[in-house]
Amino acid sequence: MKNRQWLIAARPLGRGLLDSDFTLTDGEARSPEDGEALVRTLYLGFDPAQKGWMENIGGYVAPTEIGDVMRGSGIGEVLESRHPNLKAGDKVSGQLGWQEYAALNARDLVKLEDDDLLTANLGALGTTGMTAYFGLLKHGRPQPGDAVIVSGAAGATGSMVGQIAKIAGCRTIGIAGGPEKCAWLTRECGFDAAIDYKSEKKLRAKIKELAPGGVDVIYDNVGGTILNDMLACMAMHARVVICGGISRYETGQLPAGPENYFNLIFMRATMEGFIVLDYMNEYPKARARMRQWIRDGKITFKEDVQEGFENAPRTLMRLFRGENFGKQILKVA
Amino acid sequence: MKNRQWLIAARPLGRGLLDSDFTLTDGEARSPEDGEALVRTLYLGFDPAQKGWMENIGGYVAPTEIGDVMRGSGIGEVLESRHPNLKAGDKVSGQLGWQEYAALNARDLVKLEDDDLLTANLGALGTTGMTAYFGLLKHGRPQPGDAVIVSGAAGATGSMVGQIAKIAGCRTIGIAGGPEKCAWLTRECGFDAAIDYKSEKKLRAKIKELAPGGVDVIYDNVGGTILNDMLACMAMHARVVICGGISRYETGQLPAGPENYFNLIFMRATMEGFIVLDYMNEYPKARARMRQWIRDGKITFKEDVQEGFENAPRTLMRLFRGENFGKQILKVA
The missing domain is CATH 3.40.50.720 (NAD(P)-binding Rossmann-like Domain)
Incomplete structure (x- = not known):
């Protein structure tokens, strides 16, 4: 199955992002192994820290290599699961990366409620x-x-x-x-x-x-x-x-x-x-409170949803130009 | 009784100290009132913060005025006391200011042990x-x-x-x-x-x-x-x-x-x-520990003792030129 991917082509250290920092390639979607699920990317979420990851500054996440699939969080739909906790059709969030399909360890995916707050899992609930x-x-x-x-x-x-x-x-x-x-x-x-x-x-x-x-x-x-x-x-x-x-x-x-x-x-x-990330074991409690505050009308949020997988680099650049108004999201599928 | 005093003549804001920031005058030593003691200055201690006090930056001590006696800590000998806790001959420390004599509220003076660590009350014990x-x-x-x-x-x-x-x-x-x-x-x-x-x-x-x-x-x-x-x-x-x-x-x-x-x-x-100053109520315990550590040979210190009341401004300037090696002290009497 064809799998378009955005790869890291250069490190934008000490300068703004350029189109040439990314390469769009046609890969193949890998079949899931035991314990994995194959996920189709629906939405990608964007954050300024992603530029730092390309530069390998900070040291708080594993280093990136030139040629890696660009790292990024997303929301997807499970197409095929080889883990008992997930089944086809489930909505999940995780570090899907900038690609249309990803075979990932099911333990690295969070199963989501498939309701009107789905994309909020990239923002207020993410x-x-x-x-x-x-x-x-x-x-x-x-x-x-x-x-x-x-x-x-x-x-x-x-x-x-x-x-x-x-x-x-x-x-x-x-x-x-x-x-x-x-x-x-x-x-x-x-x-x-x-x-x-x-x-x-x-x-x-x-x-x-x-x-x-x-x-x-x-x-x-x-x-x-x-x-x-x-x-x-x-x-x-x-x-x-x-x-x-x-x-x-x-x-x-x-x-x-x-x-x-x-x-x-x-x-x-x-x-x-x-x-x-140091507070990850406290996320569930915090997420439940945030969800309740949203339902109670105490927290509101905006989403800035761009469209089209091919626009991923340009969507990231919007953050650094102050062009986004609300959580920057890209609708992929 | 004649009382030489160094007054603040200018604020050294945004520049180095100059001789002209201070004026040496001949004042009179005031007699102590009830609750006060008249102290003869023996030593003055110097600290970079004194320049900030002249500039009125920080706001954590009362503002200074041009014409005020220059503020500074010192060690003195009580000449006359009108407070029961002090008597003539006692050694004390406090904010004596740059003057040869000061009549101060006895509660603002700390009675010192008159031993070989007397000047340390401006440094390690101060x-x-x-x-x-x-x-x-x-x-x-x-x-x-x-x-x-x-x-x-x-x-x-x-x-x-x-x-x-x-x-x-x-x-x-x-x-x-x-x-x-x-x-x-x-x-x-x-x-x-x-x-x-x-x-x-x-x-x-x-x-x-x-x-x-x-x-x-x-x-x-x-x-x-x-x-x-x-x-x-x-x-x-x-x-x-x-x-x-x-x-x-x-x-x-x-x-x-x-x-x-x-x-x-x-x-x-x-x-x-x-x-x-926020920890002042814990000073006695800390001083006792510091004194013990000095006696045990675990803490050593140096004192850089200049001489002559007329040299007070130049002695303060030594700090900003890195000329002092050890606690900067001026022997006044």
Whole structure:
């Protein structure tokens, strides 16, 4: 059976992604062995970390090789199963990779409820939602009444962070690019305020106006000057969660580090990083809560669904250009 | 009674200290009121934070005004007391300021043992030692077997940090400027290794050679490129203690922030700041331990004693030029 695959053709280290970083090939779908299932890819999910995986930075996932099938999470339908827990027709999520078919160990696949929240398993109920949940709750440690600020707030992770913080009784401020995203944050996602960094010339002053007592929790997805400005506005004993750094991914020269790290001293503050995979054994409980919050209308989300397997590289590039509005998904079949 | 005083004449914000930032005046010693003691200054102690106090940065101590007596800690002898806990002849420490005599509230003075460790109350047994003790133990949270790296290691704080880490069962690496300081760290202070940043061209490679498994605790007194290089060498779950940033104090342009803050993510690491004054109610216990460790020969220290009250500004400047070797002290009387 013909199996189109996108392979890693080059490492985009220190530069933006190029079309030539990927090669589209016609492979063959392998038959499943004992314990495996053959899955047809329905949707792929996209995340900035995928560029880092191509570069082999971080070391928290197995290294990639040039010529490997591009790594990525997806949702698929089981075509054939040689494991008792799965049967043909089941919907599953897992690291399917950028290919139309994948024969994978059944233990690496999560069986999904086949309902209206199917694609949410790539976003709010997937690694994105888990990243927001554990990053905020384990590392931001929000207390009721805290002021929580989130950069990249209209992104798939950032918008979840603000909504979970709201459930936790916090005041929430989002930083996002453009009036449309900002309006969505305050009108749909329940953020108390949103700052459009593209039009706001005095970001620090604006944050201080919105959080006169300082921000207790900073959840950063961006890095660069936005992180630095947020660090200028900390409350005493603030917690700074370093989740991502989209401003760092596209540039040849890394943006300067945050010189206001020194405020950690005066504010007796903490800056922490985390890898969400470390909390994997707590995912089921978190997923159940997120699902309930969605059903209760306390958490909303957007999905940006592109179409066509051939568009996978261009779909990933959308993330780095701020073109996506909502969780970036590609409908493959 | 004539009382020479050094007043703050200008704020050295964003530049090095100048002679003209201070004015020497002849004041009068005030008589003590009820509850106060009149103290004659014997020694003054110096710390980089004093420049920050002149600039009113940080906000963790009361603001200074131009024309104020320059703030600073010292050791003095009680000349006259109007408080039952002190009597003439007692040796005390406190925020005496840069003046020959001070009438101060007795509750703000600590009565000292008048023994061979008298001046150590400005260093190992004073705020310097407390900064090392609480910064390392509360924020570095060292475990036996950990690799601990300290910048500004030959400084009054840094050398204490390494020695306390050694007592806690850690391997200790110091970064200092020049072969003399490095030799002192390994031969006298028991550091396992010392790196001379002035001659070492490949600081990161050297750290990785000395700590192949990465450093578990980073205690930074310097900032700038040295902090950035240390952040490139973290072990998993590393703790980074931000104590000071001597590289930041002299320059008009702040050095770039540490771009490797992003490694906090991959290493699941924590960066924390602290103000030692927050631990003041735990000082007595810490002082007693430090005193015992000194008596047991487990902690050694150096003092760099300059002389003459008129030399106070120049003595402070020595810190920012790396001229002092050991706790910077000025003998006043």
